[in-house]
Amino acid sequence: MQRPNGGPRDLTPPKLLKATPENMTRNFNAKSIRLEFDEYYKLQNPYQEISISPAMEKQPEYKTDKKNLVINFKDSLLKNTTYVINFGKAIADVNESNVLKNFTYVFSTGTHIDSLSISGSVINSITQAKEKDATVMLFPLKQDSLLFGKKKPAIFATTDSAGNFSLNNLREDTYRIYALKEASADKIYNDDQELIGFLKTPIKVDKDTSAVQLKLFKQTAEKFRLLSQKRFDPDGKITFVFNKPVQKPSLKIIYPAAFDNQKIVQISNTKDTALLFMRNMDFDSLRVALYDNNKPLDSASFIKGRKEAFTHNITFKYNINRDNKLRPGSDLIVTANFPLDSYNTSLISLKEDSVELNNLTFEKDTTNANAFIIRNRYRAKSKYELVLNEGAVTDIYGGKNKRQGIRFEGDKTENYSILTLKVTVPDATKQYVVEILNEQKNVMRSDVITKSTSLVYKNYLTGKYNLRVIYDDNKNGRWDSGNVRLKTYPENIYPGDKEITLRPNWDAEETLDIPKEVVTP
Structure with a gap:
């Protein structure tokens, strides 16, 4: 005997059963709209998610009543105008939060309902994959410079699981079209980390338009700035994060100037992050300047207690693959998480098939201050065990490692x-x-x-x-x-x-x- 498992998970969003007045009503003159759904729902961020086109000066009032949503208008409606209410992601079921996507309610205060449409797809510029849940936005050309990047659009749709979108019930006009993939869901492009796409040429809508393709990309920031917090990391290094890659980055200690020759700088392969290690930590403040190709970009100041202590626990990484195998013809590279001052070869042991190896060659890695190389003729299928006994490695702060090691195998050329x-x-x-x-x-x-x-x-x-x-x-x-x-x-x-x-x-x-x-x- 066992408890019932509750059945399959609910994946279905709420469904509209009835609208009063009916959707697509002409000669609309009601003061409110009642929407009845087939299940209890929750209304999420209505004043952020729900938009009305054309926009109203006074926002409507949204009220939930069991399975019903009541919209009370607080503003008068324009004559002979088609209104489109887009609910975005505002309506979802209570238990599983399944969202009723791209749900719109359309009505006209005249005898005609605008019926033009734009459809197409959104892809990612880098992966070339279709992007689901991207927001496609329209701004009338005459309002584009006033609204884009400042206010959410009145006309938008969300791409489906295949990256396709459809914007319907459009009035004849000329528009700018954009696609946006964001984390905040405010439908405003206001962060360089968001993905944006657009067409250079405005779209003149006087007939249905299809096969529009928008390519999302992350825009490189126009102005350089540092994103990192102005403080030391718990282990004593300083991490600089840039808002965009820098072609030839370098760091210089401008105060105290005498400490500039004490620094060790490591630049990421993407050239958008820098790590600064100081051999001598006997200072209470530090000012660092950042350069690109010897041209100053920015500077930052850091304060610490002269006797402030930092934690230096040395750990190691190795150039072996995820199957713990070393590529044929390669030497073993041991990389610490701090720049190294020295290593004691008498405290480093390497065994091949349980036999101690004595004719090893140790070299500092000239390309990485954190690493050293153990040269040996590593054989295919042989099993190796490396042991770094306590105190074998000393970092630039005088810290020493605890006993660590790794087992690996020489990989086969086959x-x-x-x-x-x-x-x-x-x-x-x-x-x-x-x-x-x-x-x-x-x-x-x-x-x-x-x-x-x-x-x-x-x-x-x-x-x-x-x-x-x-x-x-x-x-x-x-x-x-x-x-x-x-x-x-x-x-x-x-x-x-x-x-x-x-x-x-x-x-x-x-x-x-x-x-x-x-x-x-």
């Missing part, structure tokens, strides 16, 4: 493949960036090309890979975003038309015919 990619370009006067991505959609390698050529990818782990091509219009070797204010589009991306499977110990050959770039008007 688990790797060689891919030769024959690339054909459509226009030799233009530049392209070919990228290969793994199953996690991480970019494994990028190649800039200007002519048809062959690219060889050696020693790639067996698995599935995808290709994509950036149409590098400004020839800077990377993808560039667009700008909604300047009405510039992001650079186009061709996602590739097939998945490549690399098999063990296999020399594969594939072709990539880059199509001619399709330019959005």
Whole structure:
């Protein structure tokens, strides 16, 4: 015997049973609307989610009455006008919060109901995938500069699970169209972290318009600023987060100036984050200037107690894959979470198949102050055990590690493949960036090309890979975003038309015919 499981989960949003007056009513003259649903519902943020087009000076009053929603108008209605009430995500069921999406109530105070429409789809510029739950917005051209980025739209729709949208019951007019993917759901583009898409050319609606495609992108901030908090991390380092990538970033200690030669700076691969470590922490304040290609961008000040203590627990990472295997022909790289001052080789033990190895070579990693390299002839299928005994490693603060270690295996060359990619370009006067991505959609390698050529990818782990091509219009070797204010589009991306499977110990050959770039008007 067991308790009943409650049945399948409810995935159905509330359904409209009756509207008084009826939806699509002409010669509308009522002071209120009553909507009856088939279940109890909750009304979420009505004054944020619900919009009325054309807008009213006085907001209506929304009242819930069991399974009914009553809308009381507080403003007079214009004559011979079609009104569209868009409920956004305001209506959801009580138990599972299933939202009644793209629900509209339409009426006209005259004999005619506007019936023009715009439909299309929204995609992500980077992934080329359709975007669900994006908001597609219309602003009449004469109001665009006054409303976009300042107030939520009166005309909008949400894309479905296939990334498609439809804006209906539009009056004849000329509009600007945008797509927005945001976390706040206020339907206002006011954050560079939000995804935005648009068409440069206004849409003149005098007939039904279809096949409109909007490409979402994250706009690169126009003005540089630091996003990080002005304080030390608990371990004593300072993390700088930029609001956009910097081409050639550098940091300089401008106070106390004598401490500038005590700093260690690490810049992320994306060039939008910097870590600052200080060898000497004997100061009570610090002022740091940030530069791009030796040009000053910003500065920040930090205050700490001269005797303030920080926690330095040394941990390590290793260049082994998720199966605890070391790539053939590679040396073992040990990377700490702090810059290292020294390591004691007598306290470091490496065993191969339970036998202690004595002829190891240790080197500091000249490209990373946090790492050192253990060189050895690592053999396929051999099992290794590395032990870093207590005190084997000392960081720049004088801290020492606790006993740590790792077990790993030398990987077999048979688990790797060689891919030769024959690339054909459509226009030799233009530049392209070919990228290969793994199953996690991480970019494994990028190649800039200007002519048809062959690219060889050696020693790639067996698995599935995808290709994509950036149409590098400004020839800077990377993808560039667009700008909604300047009405510039992001650079186009061709996602590739097939998945490549690399098999063990296999020399594969594939072709990539880059199509001619399709330019959005």
